[in-house]
Amino acid sequence: LTTPVTPLSDALPPRGARGFDVEAARAAAEHQRRLLKPPGSLGRLEQVAIWLAGCQGRAIPLPISPAHVVFLADHGVAAAGVSAYPASVTTAMRDCFARGLAAVSVQARLLGVPLTIVDVGCAGDPAVPVGVVDRRIRRGTADLSRGPAMTVAEAERALDVGAALARDCVARGATLLSAGEMGIGNTTSAACIAVALTRLDVALAVGPGTGLDAAGIARKRDAVGAAVSRLAGRHEPVELLAEVGGFEIAAMAGFYLQAARLQVPVLLDGYISGAAALVAVAFGDDVAPWLCASHRSAEPGHGAVLAALALEPLLALDLRLGEGTGALAALPLLHQAVALHAGMGTIDAALGAG
């Protein structure tokens, strides 16, 4: 598997880019009213079909062909005791992803979703296993509670890694993209981004992550507080990523940004995915219309992130694993929404004679 890292700036919208097609969405809403059911009675499934119509530019969207990418990276802030697990777990999990043992590996197999695992900066063993794409920027970020997590140049490279992956998925036929992550300490980075971009209170942005105790949450709150006070209102997205980001979060932001530029819809995952989406939206491109929220996680700050993105999640199953498990959990709802929209009878055709 080769995914050449192309600079983000090369990735202009395709010729004839139409943007999110409001007319197609309107035609889809009209079509919904003709289907064999009381208007609105399929609730959120109708909205999903109408959104996909706008993304695809057709009143009756085609069945979706998903692709999922998991970005892995380590965080220097893990040394500050902000996670229930040691940083070594990130690299250990990299092998589990390679062997198809992770939760999202199982879901991808069950649902027939092409899955790509990308190491953007694990700190452990330099030998990346077969089945994992090696795109390491560096072996883990610096501790964001003490100084910038990475350089601006590194943040740009991580954005490009994500963008290249999105292009690669689309080139291989994907018409819906989702991303997940794994990286011990990355809810701390996500919390910094959420605070910076939504003005959420630090105490509300910091949660237990994978299962932190009260003392750990206090340390995490201190780390986030130190990092965001250093930002002093600077919210340029690349600088923000450099200061408090993670390589996997920057890659996800680039992945989402590129998906929007390619006019391919995105299914978000949980808190970290939401933070990456906030960064993508902050880049000022017209990203927001291409996003769908799969779920609201158990992490307390996720609701505020979704509200800032003006997204209503499809699921709320108390998931807090990451990897994209929430996105793949919701994927069958998108398939059903499209099938119902295209496959149901219309009132005129079925009952018109009655």
Add this chain to the structure above:
Amino acid sequence: LTTPVTPLSDALPPRGARGFDVEAARAAAEHQRRLLKPPGSLGRLEQVAIWLAGCQGRAIPLPISPAHVVFLADHGVAAAGVSAYPASVTTAMRDCFARGLAAVSVQARLLGVPLTIVDVGCAGDPAVPVGVVDRRIRRGTADLSRGPAMTVAEAERALDVGAALARDCVARGATLLSAGEMGIGNTTSAACIAVALTRLDVALAVGPGTGLDAAGIARKRDAVGAAVSRLAGRHEPVELLAEVGGFEIAAMAGFYLQAARLQVPVLLDGYISGAAALVAVAFGDDVAPWLCASHRSAEPGHGAVLAALALEPLLALDLRLGEGTGALAALPLLHQAVALHAGMGTIDAALGAG
């Protein structure tokens, strides 16, 4: 397709019936703690896997093989103006189900779920189309706002129809049963049952159904009020069905009751399904452990029905169509829960050496 109508009383639990297997559920919870993820991080998906383990009596449940049945019937109370649609729509929709044009027809095709359509009492054309099983008790109930909807003998026959269908599905290999309904006026019947069995206030039990206006909701409230005042506290389930039931609701209650006796788990649908489940539970058999709530519908009384059943729904997508659309929407979550439980790596095997 032949489904002999066997009296419910014949349907004793199979020899060696073990009941819901608490030990297997406990072993499944133990297994979840060994999987490659922070404990509890798959939230509701863990709970579903543990529930299915208890139902199947194995710590690692087998993949589920679902079957879905839709029961159709008319309601005399429709003449009281309690629906946004005329009663003739029930029979018209029967043809649409036969032709695979209904919402749940599309979902069943997409998900590969065997679907059976059963006419338990449509009022229209006596010629039941090919693709619909004819089990009509009578051509519609009497108006429940003026007197009993049916006789006790008819209620018993409808229960038996549902029970026979459950047996038939299980005989053909189903290991998870769901039921849906279609019948103009049937949220009025469901509201009567909800009021009788949960002491819900009439005003809270009555909602817009398929899209009733304020005047219609007032008529519906009057109809429900008249019916429940006639009950005067009699809550024997068969009598309750005879007074305020519908043939399809009685059939669903029999279907759920029989599923529990056969020790096969049930995925509920919306408000009407919930009312039928309340009746099944009221029969005093050990039905409750076999039930899972797929979704909370947009119908305002459904939350109270689920609370009375002590069930937390998996989805809340503002569905209000019936047919079993919510049950099939949630079905992929059950498949994923089982696959994750069985297919993920364990911490010991994957990380133990680290």
